[in-house]
Amino acid sequence: MTTTAPEGSTGERDPAPATLADRETRAAQSAAIADERVAETGLVRKALTRPELGAAVAAAAILVFFLVMAPSFRTPAGIANVLDASSLLGIMAIAVALLMIGGEFDLSAGVQTASAALLATIVSYQLTLNVWAGVFISLGVTMLIGAMNGFLLARTGLPSFIVTLGTFFVLQGLNLAVTKLITGSVLATGVATLDGWESVRAVFASEIPFFGAHLKISVVWWLGLTALAAVLLTRTRFGNWIFAAGGAKIAARQVGVPVTRVKTLLYMGVSLCAWIVGTITMARSGSVQANLGIGLEFEYIIAAVIGGCLMTGGFGSVIGAALGALIFGMTKQGIPAAQWDNDWYKLFLGVMLLGATVLNTAVRRRATGVKE
């Protein structure tokens, strides 16, 4: 009776010393086992917890390759060109990567850049407003598009691939039809004569000296936004929620993460970046083609995936996405600089995407499946 009596049921607890010692021994044993395992897989695991590792290695290899093969790569002007080619893609890749880590896609990301630029241009010109007014109206509308994407996703429960494919076609149609309807052509222009144009250009399309060459300000936007987003993702509560929303939606809800709000905000983040890129595009030339951005959504996704983002969500890095964009920029500039046919570029993209996906899948299997 005394041996089987439940501990504490009498209100007095006098644990036998043997039990305590026993527990301590067991704790020590389990500690020894745990330590052993950590020592064993420490290096591999450390590397695997850095999703951007693969992209960093690839970027370094491609840089060395083109430095050797393409002489113009070695000049400040060449570097400025590479960074410029990376920057617009890179800005979008940040938001697309965050969204992908949050478990969703946005196929409308590319055409949103056109929508933002067209809106700013057409509204400013048609109403003869200060360009800044057009730019901010465009900001509001573009953010609404993002909110709409998030809302539709939450309400319909459909895969984001379908929802944003719909948005993609809607916006593509609107961009072309409305531009034609209002301007009579597929080119929106005329902002360069309006008030505020010079200051809009200064903010979005100026150039800064760079070792005797000129560096476009978009590079500064890109690097700044990358740093901000990297902090957001890894050092804030919202970042934690992004990982959770993409990694295990139901589990995240159970512990109180507002998954729907997180995803909607991520879609709005894509819209914000699309607005920045659209405005930069407009500010550079003063005119916008209505078919701008079509097809680029895949480049954003590829940059994010090369940077270590899992297609299935819950894993990835902003720095990685920036490296992915840099790989794009280097290749885009490097292939003609090495005097090769530009068609090789697409082949290269496909190979990079496949390689990155295989690597990422292996990483995930490693992280989730080893002990099951």
Add this chain to the structure above:
Amino acid sequence: MSESTHRRHTSPELPPAGTTLVELSGIGKRYGNIIALRGVSTSVRAAEVTCVLGDNGAGKSTFIKIIAGAHVHSEGTMIVDGQERRFASPRDALDAGIATVYQDLAVVALMPIWRNFFLGSELRRGPLLDIKAMRAITRDALAKMGIDLRDVDQPVGTLSGGERQCVAIARAVHFGARVLILDEPTAALGVKQSGVVLRYIAAARGRGLGVVFITHNPHHAWLVGDRFVVLKRGLAMCDKEKSELTLDELVGLMSGGAELDALRHELAG
């Protein structure tokens, strides 16, 4: 003696061992005209493990959902800390110190242990996460449950099933649970891993928590249980303390001794 000191040190607000935390009498639940649970009475006490056993469909889930706040009972009374309660939501139950660890554990496999531990309740310094503190607290809380993970940065997915249970349990305890409901924590585990989880259940009890351990394995229940409730087709077949039972009786109640004899006869024939 040393153990009670330890307990006071870790969770100052826990009541002394044996205090009744949750008292259920005549609890029942109907879904329309379907009676899922009827007339179940038992109690959950500090530093005790109440085991709820039963086959599939016996009413175990309904029973824990009532305590966990996911369902409201339609008959009987539930008294928590001396007050009659009807929980409107799991949040209500949590606020009363009743935490549930479900089978899926609510962990995100690819996220580091410490991020999982604090998910939804992150510590911050200004707008930024207080990563250093969260790492240290996670390591500490896990150590108190008897699991020593040198590196809390590894993804939860790299842990074994038992260790994941432990993280989920330690999380519930850290965030103020006094009553811990464990929904079939050993169901998907092998023998060795089950042993790991049972050890954590004993550790939680040792720290003064009242534990509700749902299982269909009487052998697991017997190892850690202080009180046993056996459910069958929505009715309580037994609500007894360990001293009033033997393992054989418990196994018999669980499997339905007569049915088992019939099966044995059938298979032998």
